[in-house]
Amino acid sequence: MRSTIQSAFACALVLAAGSAFSQQANDFSDVEVTAHQVAGNVYYLAGRGGNIGVVINADAVLLIDTQFAPLTERIVATVKSLSDADIRLVINTHVHPDHTGGNENLRGMGVPVMAHDNVRARMSKGLNGGDPAAMYALPAVTFADETKLYFGGQEVRVFKVPAAHTDGDSFIYIEDVDVMHVGDVFRTTGYPVIDAGNGGTAQGTLDALQLILDMAGPNTQIIPGHGEVSSVADVREFRSMIAEVTQRVTSLIEQGMSLEQVAAAAPTADLDERWGSPDRFLTGLYQSLTEAGR
Numbered sequence: 119m120r121s122t123i124q125s126a127f128a129c130a131l132v133l134a135a136g137s138a139f140s141q142q143a144n145d146f147s148d149v150e151v152t153a154h155q156v157a158g159n160v161y162y163l164a165g166r167g168g169n170i171g172v173v174i175n176a177d178a179v180l181l182i183d184t185q186f187a188p189l190t191e192r193i194v195a196t197v198k199s200l201s202d203a204d205i206r207l208v209i210n211t212h213v214h215p216d217h218t219g220g221n222e223n224l225r226g227m228g229v230p231v232m233a234h235d236n237v238r239a240r241m242s243k244g245l246n247g248g249d250p251a252a253m254y255a256l257p258a259v260t261f262a263d264e265t266k267l268y269f270g271g272q273e274v275r276v277f278k279v280p281a282a283h284t285d286g287d288s289f290i291y292i293e294d295v296d297v298m299h300v301g302d303v304f305r306t307t308g309y310p311v312i313d314a315g316n317g318g319t320a321q322g323t324l325d326a327l328q329l330i331l332d333m334a335g336p337n338t339q340i341i342p343g344h345g346e347v348s349s350v351a352d353v354r355e356f357r358s359m360i361a362e363v364t365q366r367v368t369s370l371i372e373q374g375m376s377l378e379q380v381a382a383a384a385p386t387a388d389l390d391e392r393w394g395s396p397d398r399f400l401t402g403l404y405q406s407l408t409e410a411g412r
């Protein structure tokens with residue numbers, strides 16, 4: 119295990135889901151990587167970990183995120199089934215290993231990785247102080263606010279959003295086909311994850327989701343970090359739920375409650391049927407709200 123980020127994340131998975139899941143999480147033998155068309159030349163790949171965005175042009179393929187290292191061969195083979203063109207660039211939406219785990223393999227194949235400055239900075243800290251082999255997984259190209267790529271005449275906009283899921287979240291917008299990959303700021307599989315340890319914040323989550331609502335039109339297709347391709351209406355529902363829970367938890371914090379007391383008060387009881395277990399969300403929310411200027 120090279121990366122302490124990976125270790126920490128694996129621990130989080132174990133804590134969240136129990137040891138049976140962690141055994142399953144380490145065994146990738148049964149994972150199938152499947153391709154799904156989103157619009158025109160844009161696809162997403164599902165396997166295990168974050169949804170991978172794929173932008174295909176005649177002479178180049180762009181990948182958005184890389185899932186886990188043991189899946190790289192299957193990911194590359196699935197891309198080959200869509201196009202003869204080579205993968206020319208990887209963009210990471212954020213730092214987590216279920217989105218960056220294949221970076222090192224892809225760089226080994228000569229594919230540069232690009233991400234926000236904070237992704238590289240946070241990954242660097244987790245990579246044991248400069249082990250040259252591990253450094254190979256780091257993004258080779260970084261940007262501070264925004265950058266544009268021109269792929270086969272298509273403009274791909276990559277831009278930093280407010281610190282939401284982490285402090286290095288980027289959205290990727292392919293305006294031409296009206297598709298946006300928004301990483302883990304948005305997910306359809308449950309409550310949001312606010313990774314306060316990696317700089318994520320509640321207010322940033324609301325602001326970044328608002329950015330989607332401001333930018334997207336009625337036909338925009340939004341690829342989430344986890345779950346199903348969605349519409350702006352889905353994002354609106356997700357954001358409203360977060361705003362509501364944030365308000366409830368803020369008022370419990372104002373009553374002086376600890377995290378344990380907030381959790382015991384079950385502020386999401388009426389929402390859990392729809393969104394699942396709130397434990398991780400409440401933890402991140404509480405950390406974010408109590409660190410923010412209190």
Ligand SMILES: [Zn+2]
Pocket residue numbers: 212214217283302343
């Ligand atoms: Zn994530």
